[in-house]
Amino acid sequence: MTEQISSHLQMDFENKPQIFIMKYFYLQAVFIVMISMTSCVSSKKFNALDTNYKKMEGEKNDCDTKLAQSQLANDKLSTQSVYQQTEINDLKKQVEELTKHNVQVLNTLQDMSAMSNKQAESVKQSLQSIGEKDNFIQGIQTAMAHRDSLNMSVVLNLKNAIGDIGNKDIMIKVDKSAIYIDISDKLLFNSGKHTVTDNAKVILGKVAKVLNAYPDMEFMVEGHTDSVSIHTPCLDDNWDLSVKRAAAVVRILQNQYHITPSRMIAAGRSQYIPLEANITADGRAVNRRTRIVILPQLDQFFKLLVKK
DSSP, rough: OHHHHHHHHHHHHHHOOGGGHHHHHHHHHHHHHHHTTTTTHHHHHHHHHHHHHHHHHHHHHOOOOOHHHHHHHHHHHHHHHHHHHHHHHHHHHHHHHHHHHHHHHHHHHHHHHHHHHHHHHHHHHHHHHHHHHHHHHHHHHHHHHHHHHHHHHHHHHHHHHHSHHHTTTTEEEEETEEEEEEEHHHHHOOTTTOOOOOHHHHHHHHHHHHHHTTTTOOEEEEEOOOOOOOOOOOOOSHHHHHHHHHHHHHHHHHHHHHHGGEEEEEEEETTTSSSSSSSHHHHHHHHHHEEEOOOOHHHHHHHHHHOO
């Protein structure tokens, strides 16, 4: 029994931590004394010593367990500390960057505040200008719509008044805000003459009736010839013929159909604005014409704009 305890103590001394060496020396000394006094030590005391040893052994095991647990907890805390320090450093960098950004934003806001009043006034003026331009454009559109409506009304009335005269002899159209009435010379004049025929006066009367219905409209009577030259004791050339034909039509409209003379213009265009080439008889016939141009009412047009 004594040998077993001694052997056990020897193994325990070799395997356990340093903090228990003193306990082992103490126990070995006790057992040596016990061996030398075997004859004097009773079995009861020996058992008591064995019990104390086992108790101390248990306490040592508990201490070993707690030491290992403490070491593990310490390692875990060390790892957490490193991680937390890394997070703290990252947060410090973020704070520094945000601080710089905030400074830049504040500087920008200060600059914007200094400019805000001027910019607001500029925007206000721009909006006002846009509104005025929009009103002006709307005014133009309204005036143009009114003009187009009026022109269409005149054209319809002319076509209704003239009736079923051949399309080639009288042409009515609207071009660039003006109304054009082209009457062939065979309806108005004899060849090479500038005296209006009696039949022509009936056609001019129908046109005059429509023109009198629009007393604010001004118009121009144009004489046009072909390219065949003319020279007679009464006519010098095609210029002379075209002007005299236009003047003859104006006199009829004034004297017989009572159109206000201040509304009319007599003009000769000679051969220089042909509708067809003068190389054929049909082409020359188309070019010999009297054109009544109902001029755009610019005064009324601008009055509408001023009202807007």
